[in-house]
Amino acid sequence: MSVKQEKLIVNGKRPDGRxxxxxxxxxxxAGVIERADGSGFFRLGNTIAVAAVxxxxxxxxxxxxxxxxxxxxCRYNMAPFSTTERIRPGPSRRSTEISKVIKSALSSVLFxxxxxxxxIEIFIEVLQADASTRCVGLNAASIALxxxxxxxxxxxxxxxxGKVEGQIVLDVAGEEDCxxxxxxxxxxxxRKNEIYLLQMxxxxxxxxxxxxxxxxxxxxxxxxxxxxxxxxxxxxxVKAK
Amino acid sequence: MTxxxxxxxxxxxxxxxxxxxxxxxxxLKERNEDKGSQMLVEEKxxxxxxxxxxxxxxxxxxxxxxxxxxxVRSKIMGLVKKKEHLVSVVPLSGxxxxxxxxxxxxxxxxxxxxxxxxDINAPYPxxxxxxxxxxxxxDLSRSDITDYYDIGDVVYARINKVTKRKDIQITMKDRMCxxxxxxxxxxxTPAKVPRLIGRSGSMIEMIKKKTGCHIIVGQNGLVWIKGxxxxxxxxxxxxVERESHTEGLTDRIGEMLDQFAKEVVK
Amino acid sequence: MITEIGTEYVKNMIKAGKRFDDRxxxxxxxLKIERGYVQNAEGSAMVTLGETKILVGVKxxxxxxxxxxxxxxxxxxxxxxxxxASPDFESGPPDPQSVELARVVDRGIRESKAINTESxxxxxxxxxxxxxxxxxxxxxxxxxxxxxxIGAIAAxxxxxxxxxxEDGTMNRENMKKKLEISQIPVACTIxxxxxxxxxxxxxxxxxxxxxxxxxxxxxxxxxxxxxxxGECGFTPEEVYKAIDISIKKGGEIRKKHFGA
Numbered sequence: 176m177s178v179k180q181e182k183l184i185v186n187g188k189r190p191d192g193r194x195x196x197x198x199x200x201x202x203x204x205a206g207v208i209e210r211a212d213g214s215g216f217f218r219l220g221n222t223i224a225v226a227a228v229x230x231x232x233x234x235x236x237x238x239x240x241x242x243x244x245x246x247x248x249c250r251y252n253m254a255p256f257s258t259t260e261r262i263r264p265g266p267s268r269r270s271t272e273i274s275k276v277i278k279s280a281l282s283s284v285l286f287x288x289x290x291x292x293x294x295i296e297i298f299i300e301v302l303q304a305d306a307s308t309r310c311v312g313l314n315a316a317s318i319a320l321x322x323x324x325x326x327x328x329x330x331x332x333x334x335x336x337g338k339v340e341g342q343i344v345l346d347v348a349g350e351e352d353c354x355x356x357x358x359x360x361x362x363x364x365x366r367k368n369e370i371y372l373l374q375m376x377x378x379x380x381x382x383x384x385x386x387x388x389x390x391x392x393x394x395x396x397x398x399x400x401x402x403x404x405x406x407x408x409x410x411x412x413v414k415a416k
Numbered sequence: 417m418t419x420x421x422x423x424x425x426x427x428x429x430x431x432x433x434x435x436x437x438x439x440x441x442x443x444l445k446e447r448n449e450d451k452g453s454q455m456l457v458e459e460k461x462x463x464x465x466x467x468x469x470x471x472x473x474x475x476x477x478x479x480x481x482x483x484x485x486x487x488v489r490s491k492i493m494g495l496v497k498k499k500e501h502l503v504s505v506v507p508l509s510g511x512x513x514x515x516x517x518x519x520x521x522x523x524x525x526x527x528x529x530x531x532x533x534x535d536i537n538a539p540y541p542x543x544x545x546x547x548x549x550x551x552x553x554x555d556l557s558r559s560d561i562t563d564y565y566d567i568g569d570v571v572y573a574r575i576n577k578v579t580k581r582k583d584i585q586i587t588m589k590d591r592m593c594x595x596x597x598x599x600x601x602x603x604x605t606p607a608k609v610p611r612l613i614g615r616s617g618s619m620i621e622m623i624k625k626k627t628g629c630h631i632i633v634g635q636n637g638l639v640w641i642k643g644x645x646x647x648x649x650x651x652x653x654x655x656v657e658r659e660s661h662t663e664g665l666t667d668r669i670g671e672m673l674d675q676f677a678k679e680v681v682k
Numbered sequence: 683m684i685t686e687i688g689t690e691y692v693k694n695m696i697k698a699g700k701r702f703d704d705r706x707x708x709x710x711x712x713l714k715i716e717r718g719y720v721q722n723a724e725g726s727a728m729v730t731l732g733e734t735k736i737l738v739g740v741k742x743x744x745x746x747x748x749x750x751x752x753x754x755x756x757x758x759x760x761x762x763x764x765x766x767a768s769p770d771f772e773s774g775p776p777d778p779q780s781v782e783l784a785r786v787v788d789r790g791i792r793e794s795k796a797i798n799t800e801s802x803x804x805x806x807x808x809x810x811x812x813x814x815x816x817x818x819x820x821x822x823x824x825x826x827x828x829x830x831x832i833g834a835i836a837a838x839x840x841x842x843x844x845x846x847x848e849d850g851t852m853n854r855e856n857m858k859k860k861l862e863i864s865q866i867p868v869a870c871t872i873x874x875x876x877x878x879x880x881x882x883x884x885x886x887x888x889x890x891x892x893x894x895x896x897x898x899x900x901x902x903x904x905x906x907x908x909x910x911x912g913e914c915g916f917t918p919e920e921v922y923k924a925i926d927i928s929i930k931k932g933g934e935i936r937k938k939h940f941g942a
């Protein structure tokens with residue numbers, strides 16, 4: 176019997192035992208990097224990312240300076256050892272693009288006008304990768320920004336939906352990732368019902384996309400609550416007072 | 417529809433109406449005396465950005481909050497504070513943003529023809545002009561202004577003015593303001609400064625007394641310490657920063673300092 | 683600061699339902715595609731969209747396949763936003779804007795499986811054709827993503843595969859074999875200005891864009907790539923509306939300019 180022919184999804188159960196609309200295990204923490212003004216940790220199954228925020232502070236180089244609002248610098252980076260094949264250190268075209276879309280998504284919730292002529296730096300390190308690294312990185316960065324005390328309209332939550340073997344599933348990971356036909360990562364703010372990051376690749380019909388988007392939005396709501404909890408946990412004792 | 421079902425439905429409807437009435441009553445009780453406006457979190461609760469604090473026209477957004485669609489929400493992580501109609505959030509972290517009147521510690525890191533630039537641990541440099549630095553007449557053709565302040569000098573100064581474009585003007589013309597000679601500077605999170613000072617100065621006075629050090633706390637999170645037991649005082653300050661949100665901190669700091677004093681005697 | 687004034691002006695105009703050239707919000711500027719513009723390229727297309735001018739060239743070279751797909755040719759898309767096209771562009775290493783542009787176009791072609799990559803294999807695991815698509819922006823007057831996407835697929839449709847001589851050198855003399863293209867993916871970007879959805883903004887309008895959503899469609903029902911840019915959010919309903927608009931516009935472009 177050839178292994179290749181075996182179906183990944185059997186009776187609505189996925190290779191790792193999850194249901195179609197079930198996310199992997201989530202772990203979120205705030206304040207994990209002492210030196211940074213704010214930091215966050217986010218784990219979704221086997222994908223792990225940490226993020227640090229510095230600023231608002233004086234901006235270098237000066238030509239980036241914006242006289243009416245803070246400039247956001249964002250660097251998404253994957254550790255060379257985060258995947259099975261070593262990744263060459265330094266920026267790649269992929270990481271440049273991801274940094275750009277994460278930056279736009281996060282900028283949209285920041286009160287940047289309060290800090291003209293300054294810079295806010297966001298550094299995201301993916302330590303271990305098993306799909307959805309941009310989502311996990313963005314989730315960590317969102318926690319880090321709040322932890323740094325940067326004024327924001329809301330937290331941003333991010334997760335992905337996809338299509339595997341013709342079925343729409345939430346949070347594609349592991350074996351499914353190689354067989355995935357569609358990947359749809361989004362970033363979302365529940366209160367506003369607005370999407371701030373959206374990318375999609377793979378052939379999909381509008382109805383399927385609707386279903387995937389709905390599923391991803393539901394996932395984001397779960398993640399949003401975890402981010403909130405993580406931040407509140409850091410200062411649990413205050414509440415006891 | 418049969419009679420029985422019909423009856424059942426009527427009873428259910430009745431129950432529902434009662435339930436709604438009860439809910440409305442409870443809600444009315446919880447509401448403020450003003451109709452429609454409502455505080456939705458307790459004071460001192462930890463909130464995160466975007467969290468709903470109060471609803472309605474009777475609440476005004478204070479520091480650390482914003483109002484959108486008639487709702488006051490937090491824009492930072494912090495503790496809720498309510499003063500009459502003003503809802504604000506006291507930050508737990510964040511960079512220092514200068515406010516006129518603040519006493520700050522600054523380090524001179526730029527000298528210009530008739531002014532100095534100060535690093536005040538903020539996103540913007542502090543600007544100290546000659547006119548704001550001294551009462552005496554300075555003849556620039558005869559003297560070099562570095563005779564007054566030079567690179568690396570530490571000062572305790574006051575924020576005089578903050579323009580809309582975030583130009584920070586600093587003054588030395590204030591009773592407390594002076595150059596600080598010697599000593600050490602340590603940095604703490606600016607949001608923790610009020611805790612370090614304590615209620616009417618109780619915390620900082622205790623540290624000063626028990627260590628015998630001169631300590632000046634800048635609102636910008638820089639703390640200047642001078643004295644024989646600088647290291648001990650610094651340790652106490654950092655402990656306050658670390659444990660600022662816990663209970664009984666003043667007592668613990670006192671114990672820590674006493675313990676050390678005993679060990680020295682031995 | 684000058685752009686700030688322009689931005690407000692554009693927003694007010696859009697709010698009043700007007701555009702600079704009296705177009706409707708969903709109308710494109712005049713689109714011209716000139717195929718075979720560069721003789722030395724295996725395929726090329728000069729795209730003019732209003733005042734935006736983009737030249738896309740396709741070159742073929744012999745290369746090695748990726749280890750995970752030994753029987754398939756390789757696609758590479760690169761975008762050059764040189765200083766010739768706008769005073770805002772600088773020479774030097776690719777900036778985030780050009781990287782995003784190239785990757786969005788790349789994703790549209792790759793994910794739609796427009797190129798029959800298996801037909802580009804010469805020796806499995808050893809020797810395959812690498813298709814290099816270079817997007818050269820000559821004048822930036824807005825909407826580079828859509829214009830580049832149209833240019834790229836037009837240039838690929840124009841491209842021919844060279845013959846290999848026995849000594850391994852390429853014979854470009856009389857190329858007869860066309861590059862096999864089975865799909866025509868077309869990107870259509872919906873721009874949000876003052877809360878309204880606007881297509882194909884020129885540069886002046888683009889300075890006021892708050893957010894954009896690129897949807898690449900393959901035919902009347904299938905999509906193959908999407909990319910959101912800018913800071914302004916989109917509600918799910920707006921996303922669905924953007925998809926509908928994109929499918930409609932993509933169909934029009936395919937019919938008028940690609941005869942499909």
